[in-house]
Amino acid sequence: MTSTPYTVADVMTTKVIAVTPSTGFKDIATAMERWKVTALPVIEGEGRVVGVVSEADLLPKEEFHEHRPGLIEQMRRLGDTAKAGSTRAESMMTTPAVTIRPDATLPQAARLMADRHIKRLPVVDADGTLKGIVSRADLLKVFLRTDEELATEIRRTVVDRLFPLSHEAVKVTVAQGIATLTGEVRDGALIPLAERLTHSVEGIVDVNCRLDAPAEA
Numbered sequence: 001m002t003s004t005p006y007t008v009a010d011v012m013t014t015k016v017i018a019v020t021p022s023t024g025f026k027d028i029a030t031a032m033e034r035w036k037v038t039a040l041p042v043i044e045g046e047g048r049v050v051g052v053v054s055e056a057d058l059l060p061k062e063e064f065h066e067h068r069p070g071l072i073e074q075m076r077r078l079g080d081t082a083k084a085g086s087t088r089a090e091s092m093m094t095t096p097a098v099t100i101r102p103d104a105t106l107p108q109a110a111r112l113m114a115d116r117h118i119k120r121l122p123v124v125d126a127d128g129t130l131k132g133i134v135s136r137a138d139l140l141k142v143f144l145r146t147d148e149e150l151a152t153e154i155r156r157t158v159v160d161r162l163f164p165l166s167h168e169a170v171k172v173t174v175a176q177g178i179a180t181l182t183g184e185v186r187d188g189a190l191i192p193l194a195e196r197l198t199h200s201v202e203g204i205v206d207v208n209c210r211l212d213a214p215a216e217a
Contacts, residue, residue: 188213
């Protein structure tokens with residue numbers, strides 16, 4: 001009943017700074033600082049994503065530079081020890097990369113980030129080719145839609161479709177992302193559905209549904 005949900009393609013950043021497996025440590029660190037990012041996709045060939053190198057992957061270098069761990073600690077932290085001795089992306093990156101498709105919904109992207117405890121995802125096509133990057137901040141872009149835009153969408157995709165005979169009696173207002181529906185509709189059984197569909201509009205924070213229906217004789 002509602003319009004097509006926003007997808008990753010709608011909010012992702014298409015200008016992506018990436019590195020190759022042969023990119024050196026200092027170049028990676030310089031790119032992160034210059035572009036103010038905490039992770040970079042690692043690509044090869046025609047742009048296929050083979051891994052991600054993050055600040056967390058670089059930190060062991062600094063830590064092990066300060067002191068050499070004892071043998072027992074070194075065995076426990078073999079992975080970090082290996083990364084500390086690395087100088088190129090291919091030996092520091094996390095692989096396989098956690099990626100997402102452009103047609104994934106925003107809730108799917110948010111759930112993946114939360115499950116994997118990461119802040120950004122490379123966006124790839126069916127062949128694994130890099131198309132963009134989506135971050136936590138990108139997922140919040142839908143909440144920047146204006147109240148007027150949200151009210152128009154609610155009326156068009158919810159009220160007009162659910163209540164074609166009584167839609168003119170319904171008033172839709174949105175303030176700070178909170179939608180309020182007031183008025184009287186002919187079919188009271190559809191009121192709960194109207195509330196749920198309004199909640200599903202991308203950018204809506206909350207819903208006050210105050211619709212009424214005539215009492216049955």
